[in-house]
Amino acid sequence: MQVERFSVEGPVQISPRVYGDDRGYFLETWNRKQFAEAIQLPLEASPTFAQDNQSRSSKSVLRGLHYQLPPHAQGKLVRCVRGEIFDVAVDIRRSSPTYGQWVGAHLSEENHSQLWVPAGFAHGFLVLSDSAEVLYKATDFWDKGSERSIRWDDPALAIAWPFPSGEEGGPSVSDKDREAPTLAEAAARGEVFP
Secondary structure (H helix, E strand, O other): OOOOOOOOOEEEEEOOOOEEEEEOOOOOOOOOOHHHHHHOOOOHHHOOOOOOEEEEEEEEEEEEEEEEEEOOOOOEEEEEEEEEEEEEEEEEEEEOOOOEEEEEHHHHHEOOOOEEEOOOEEEEEEEEOOOEEEEEOOOHHHHHHHEEEEEOOOOOOOOOOOOOOOOOOOOOOOEEEEEEOOOOHHOOOOOOOO
């Protein structure tokens, strides 16, 4: 397993070892012990997962930036099993020295990489291939009352989404995501992490 850390503390990109031959391949997608080592926590303190989610999206669909507030905050371990996405985590912990900063990773069926998005981060992704299927493990159950969003195009965040060249009209975004507040607006409402 290969682990890539970012300048923003918390998110980690994890690339498993893939064993392949002319028949196909095998890889281990989840191992609690290796995950605890990757995120630098003792096994007994590593997150446990409450549910698995799967989405399918067309090219240029942008989902996010989503998160849940405590007491139902979610960490997510995200992977793309079909196609390719650009996956993003934004630090929304007010006390963090990297508050408002983001990290991004290309996840695809070819690279088998996963992105760990801890609680305290907003998460979103852009589909780069014709379609993509994304699986993610979440550390808490979905809770409508705790669910929040931040605008994907918040100028203060300046996320460098890799939009395909020559595409017109921008990404396909849900009404909920289009109407989401900026990070500053969410913070003014008390809807970020301490």
